[in-house]
Amino acid sequence: MTTDNTGNSTRLYRRRNVLKSGAAGAATLALAGCIGGGDGGDGSGGGGNGGMADSVTVPGIYDESGATSDVGRPTAIGSRDTITYINENDLFDVSIDHPNNDYAYEVPQAQQYYQQYTSESSPPLIIGWGTADTEALAGTVADDEVVYVSASYSANLVTEEFPYNFFGNLDYTSQARAHLRWIADNDPEATVGFIFSNTAFGRSPVEGGKQYAEELGLDVAPDINLPLTANSATTQLRQARDQEIDYLIHQNTSAPMRVLLEDRQDIYPDLTVCGLTYTVDERVVQQSPDIFEGVRYVNAFRTFQGALDSGGRGAEIIEANFEREGRSMDDPEIAQLNYVRGVIHALLALKGMQNAAEAGNDVTSGPNVRQGMFGIEDDDMFGLAEPFSYEAGDRRPTMNGRLFEVTDGSLSFDTSVELPRRDSWIGL
Known part of the structure; x- marks a missing residue:
């Protein structure tokens, strides 16, 4: 539900x-x-x-x-x-x-x-x-x-x-920006990082997202790669832990997201993962409610x-x-x-x-x-x-991001973030 x-x-x-x-x-x-x-x-x-x-x-x-x-x-x-x-x-x-x-x-x-x-x-x-x-x-x-x-x-x-x-x-980069805006408003001393597959899809929000994070005054850690076909994320999570990342913004699909969250429990349970549009859906949340608990998610349309x-x-x-x-x-x-x-x-x-x-x-x-x-x-x-x-x-069809949080096995709406419609963000 x-x-x-x-x-x-x-x-x-x-x-x-x-x-x-x-x-x-x-x-x-x-x-x-x-x-x-x-x-x-x-x-x-x-x-x-x-x-x-x-x-x-x-x-x-x-x-x-x-x-x-x-x-x-x-x-x-x-x-x-x-x-x-x-x-x-x-x-x-x-x-x-x-x-x-x-x-x-x-x-x-x-x-x-x-x-x-x-x-x-x-x-x-x-x-x-x-x-x-x-x-x-x-x-x-x-x-x-x-x-x-x-x-x-x-x-x-x-x-x-x-x-x-x-x-x-919302474009991929602005999905990341919506998460970053929320982090800056709620935890301004945080360190953020980007984890993504090394594909055109995975890389697409990273550069513009990091620029906006720096503009917001957030500390940005080095990038972490997690393939679409990954069956383990232990190495990546150790990187996140060693870099003291508080929020990890994830651009991938739901299969590697599940892998990341399964390993998070043992290696870095305090890490908050912020998924972009393809990382979370009702199917994976219902199948694995415990590991998805606390995950944040962004989209511009309804569940x-x-x-x-x-x-x-x-x-x-x-x-x-x-x-x-x-x-x-x-x-x-x-x-x-x-x-x-x-x-x-x-x-x-x-x-x-x-x-x-x-x-x-x-x-x-x-x-x-x-x-x-x-x-x-x-x-x-x-x-x-x-x-x-x-x-x-x-x-760009919209600059409004709908933020959700997984709570008790439910993908629950949290808040909306309206981003500025900057011409300089077209293409970035």
């Missing part, structure tokens, strides 16, 4: 009649008239089909068997389930085709699937996954003008160099139970998905926050295309859908997340 019941989650999706103007505005508006708009003010219907497109292809590239599949599989299921819901409940007048494959966290395989999808159907948008593969494809998707909604929250992806990348969370408690359209979607597929709400392998993450990815795709359709533009065009993404403004994803807004010059 989780406790995540703060904020107003009942606000329905508010679509704008006029999209923000941006660098691509003139080009996209030139395609007006392809698909007309209906009212759809609560997000329950898309624009009217002007006859030009009966379906749109939105492929998926997921990790369901590789190094990050512990969190990748429930995310993939959440996206697939929600695209089925969108099609079956007429949230969009154009049917969404969703071919998808498991790339097993292998960059060349992701690139191969991308080439396959783009050569077969010229999709306007793709739902992707990890940092290494998303960054490897970022230049290509920009050249091909394909919107790429991924589960990588690398700050590098929202720079001007990669204008077609979008994600739905699974928090999503259900929100009472909004997002809760309705999740409940309908589980009923339709015969899934158990008591199975934390799927009924967890990573499933909510997948739902949000599908909703981002939907809302970008809805906005394009409402502007009278062809939703099979990547530039049109990109412009539609900028129509997402102060949108809480049907009650599932902190409000997201995208602008042409700033594609």
